[in-house]
Amino acid sequence: CKAHKVAVLPGDGIGPEIMKAALKVLTAAGKKEGQTFEFTEALIGGAAIDATGSPLPKETLDVCKASDAVLLAAIGGYKWDTLPAEQRPERGLLGLRAGLNAFANLRPAIVQKQLADSSPLKKEIVEGVDILIVRELVGGIYFGQPRGFGINDKGERIGFNTDVYSESEVERIARVAFEAAQKRGKRLCSVEKSNVLEVSQLWKEVVIRVGKDYPDVELSHMYIDNAAMQLLRNPRYFDVVVTGNIFGDILSDEASMLAGSLGMLPSASISGEGPGIYEPVHGSAPDIAGQDIANPMAMVMSAAMMCRYDLNIPKVADRLEAAVNAALDSGLRTKDLWKEGTTLVKCSELGDKLVELV
């Protein structure tokens, strides 16, 4: 059986630590199922800027394109915050998403029962929450043209961006969302701001049209401001949410707080053809980098999503998820989640424990 080719992008901050732990766990879980991996490491973000001057060197994109899937840890840090925007670590991430046409970003916001207490929300509100946010990732205001700086008719400087979606862009993300909903609770909520924006009116119209092909999925519509509220008021209302790039950015980060810690949440960014990108929702946390205290669970869960969606080895995914669950059950917690009555472990220790548990 051939090795699965995985491009490994540790990136910045806590990236390398959590990646190291996750690769160990992934390798161990694969072994149990007779699966092997060929990891090819490449540079991205600040690490790539330091080494090559570019946040996404051409070799990195080539390595990713030649792989079955991409595992990415985290990018960015104070060190590069003063660079002009177009040279910053984030551009490497945006370039990678666009370069792989990874248009569908799947962000589960699941409240693990062992962690319901860690949420800033009341337990009775967040218990049982299991939301999948499907965010369009390579269009909208992140990539829309024209963009830039200019001078208005009063002679002042302006900055501007274009939020734009075409019918086919909305259609393909809507199909991903409807299909995901079919496999889950069969409810899809499309989030936009069609009472104000034309781009949202087109979005809504296309989602309604595509919905005709999925009569078994109950479709609802919500304005983004209301969605930001309902996510707190009644999060169990949501099953699958589909939304554009910037609204998805905001909503998925908000939703991640329901789960208490960002350290638990994975994401998948898929194109339906080439390799997808699998990365934790959290950032590079430069303030705690190098201290071996980061939580590697979101990284491990991202590897699980990779096994399920791209590599098609769901049994390995099951093992990874079960190991994380067992570790939580046995009370192991990294610093972000530690509470009286649980056992504090370091990032590497948790990695080793998960290796035992897979």
Place this chain on the structure above:
Amino acid sequence: CKAHKVAVLPGDGIGPEIMKAALKVLTAAGKKEGQTFEFTEALIGGAAIDATGSPLPKETLDVCKASDAVLLAAIGGYKWDTLPAEQRPERGLLGLRAGLNAFANLRPAIVQKQLADSSPLKKEIVEGVDILIVRELVGGIYFGQPRGFGINDKGERIGFNTDVYSESEVERIARVAFEAAQKRGKRLCSVEKSNVLEVSQLWKEVVIRVGKDYPDVELSHMYIDNAAMQLLRNPRYFDVVVTGNIFGDILSDEASMLAGSLGMLPSASISGEGPGIYEPVHGSAPDIAGQDIANPMAMVMSAAMMCRYDLNIPKVADRLEAAVNAALDSGLRTKDLWKEGTTLVKCSELGDKLVELV
């Protein structure tokens, strides 16, 4: 002493009920301080569409412009949801904001100690929260040109909007926010997405420049996705927040949930010159309209903001706020806030009680 000229726009849904209650309370509070009001009612939103075909008839804008301040209840409802976007009630609101150049939307998110239990967030997280969100209201993607529908080079339909800010637009809202911060906790957080958007880069640059004039205010910067998270994780971090139109829409609605009920939260939209618009943050709630169960407190608190900011009669504002506080203390609650151990009152009953309490 001359009567204060107030344009009264009851609008749709629960609008007329809460307006009626609030005007009674305002009149009573004014009387105690020797202040009188001249109320001129005008149509807006769905009510205006039904009567005149336009969500903002010219007479309404004229009445507003000729007043010292505008008191607006709420607009919109299912009935008008199927109209084309440009004919809907919301357009009346947007037109009024633009017509009065009400560029600074002030949305306090205050957790009243009597209501800390009503929040979906844990009491220890929200207790003592007192945030003022300063949202730019007549620019950004809500009004940016070009906007509309078109055909792309593949022959497909697209929808598009432009998010744009000029230096002077950012400067004037930044000054409002810095000045508000000077009168409060002296901390200002500017929220944008400058790691991705040029419009945000200009925003940040101008806010930093303006900040030099307010050395006593501590300025910080946060990306919108992170802000949506921190608002839940550590809401007491925030004192004053300044942000653009769409981010402010989302963030202020999210923040409103900290307070438990939208029924408590007022807002002011001011231009610095002409009359400002004072309205509750909540919507027209068509599902409960006409039942006399709506919460008039946000409307009363909006009248209080009007007295403070536009009419310059802070003693009347104090009376209104004190009355609301006393009503809460004595356990009076409308249906949205009712809990075991409190006293359920109707909208009109609460209005009468507040009249006694001012």
